Amino acid sequence: MASRPELADFLADVERRAFKQALFAVRDEDAALDIVQDSMMRLAEKYSDRPAGELPLLFQRILQNAIRDYYRRSRTRAGHFVSLSALESPEDDVSDPLDHLEIDEELNRFATPHAALLQAETLNLVEEALQNLPPRQREAFLLRYWEGLDIAATAAVMGCTEGSVKTHCSRATHALAVALEAKGLRP
Amino acid sequence: MSQEDRFARQLCRVLDDGTNQLDHGIAERLRAARERALLQQRAVLASSVKIGAGGTATLGGDDERHPLRMLLVILALLIGVGLTYVWNGFSQASENEEIDSALLADDLPPNAYLDKGFQAWLEQDSPSGD
Numbered sequence: 001m002a003s004r005p006e007l008a009d010f011l012a013d014v015e016r017r018a019f020k021q022a023l024f025a026v027r028d029e030d031a032a033l034d035i036v037q038d039s040m041m042r043l044a045e046k047y048s049d050r051p052a053g054e055l056p057l058l059f060q061r062i063l064q065n066a067i068r069d070y071y072r073r074s075r076t077r078a079g080h081f082v083s084l085s086a087l088e089s090p091e092d093d094v095s096d097p098l099d100h101l102e103i104d105e106e107l108n109r110f111a112t113p114h115a116a117l118l119q120a121e122t123l124n125l126v127e128e129a130l131q132n133l134p135p136r137q138r139e140a141f142l143l144r145y146w147e148g149l150d151i152a153a154t155a156a157v158m159g160c161t162e163g164s165v166k167t168h169c170s171r172a173t174h175a176l177a178v179a180l181e182a183k184g185l186r187p
Numbered sequence: 188m189s190q191e192d193r194f195a196r197q198l199c200r201v202l203d204d205g206t207n208q209l210d211h212g213i214a215e216r217l218r219a220a221r222e223r224a225l226l227q228q229r230a231v232l233a234s235s236v237k238i239g240a241g242g243t244a245t246l247g248g249d250d251e252r253h254p255l256r257m258l259l260v261i262l263a264l265l266i267g268v269g270l271t272y273v274w275n276g277f278s279q280a281s282e283n284e285e286i287d288s289a290l291l292a293d294d295l296p297p298n299a300y301l302d303k304g305f306q307a308w309l310e311q312d313s314p315s316g317d
Contacts (some may be wrong), residue, residue: 008225015217016206033216048228049235067210123205126198145195146202173191176198 006052011040014056014147018063021142024131025067026074035070039063060143060157071135122185129179133172136160138169141176 002010015036022032039062047058130138135156143154143167155162188196210219290297299305 003223004228007228008221011224013219015221016209016214016314017202019209019217020202020206029213031222033213033220036217037220037223040220041227044224044228045231048231119201119204120208123201123208126201127205130202141195145192146199171190173195177194 001049002052002055005049007055009045010052010055010059011043014059015040017142017146018059020127021063021146022067024127024142025135026070027131031070035063035066039066042066056147057149057153057157060147060149063131064139064143064157067139125180125183125185126176129176131185132179133175137168137172137175140165141172162166 017033018036018039023029024036026035039059042062043055043059047055048137050058130141133141139158140154143149143157144151149157149163151162154165159167160167160168
């Protein structure tokens, strides 16, 4: 069973990323905060008896479900849903931006006097590109790479096959590379 | 690590920088949410300790997470109802047995109770008996 310090440490570690994940998805700070708060409460209320090692997977399941619930409610209210699939990397794209990966060099320039401004600009571009991904691709990308879940765990959280996770991650990465390159940040 | 993985992890480093620069107000609201969640955990743990110490269980609430436990409770209730039914059957049989024994052991034969003349004689005879 997770002790109070273990739960406290886990929540402190994950809360900011969780907020960003929710914000990328719902694009509303208050709604994102509500989603994170509800997810934390649900974790504490329903899964206090689970070992600390299970908390990341459980929390991500709760969080992603909360985000999906928000989508469903929004769709019901608005009667439509913005499709962002146009930003997906086309299947017949001959040039692969990942072939000339140079973002490290861009990031290394954070150490220069222009660091703060450049970092903020880069962050905005990356966050905007992430926001524009189709929801399932963004979910897979963030769970797999940012939360560090393995493919099986990501598939469990998303309720899909491991093959789908690989496909979503690959498409997300390529779409991000294309989007960032279009904004002048060479991926 | 593949090129794709490397690129993804670079982007995640940028995202990590972003979480460190989160607006103070949002960071505070997240901290408050975390504190509320921890209080909730304390309340849940306290209630489960009470249940354990008292040796009783309640339906719903905590049990909703344990279908097996719910099933066992329902099974125990059904067994209880079944045993009560069987016990009542035995009691009834025992009472009937006593009545039969009393009737058979009595000086008056049981057929006398079916005789209308005997009933009438009893009714006529009762006042003088008093």
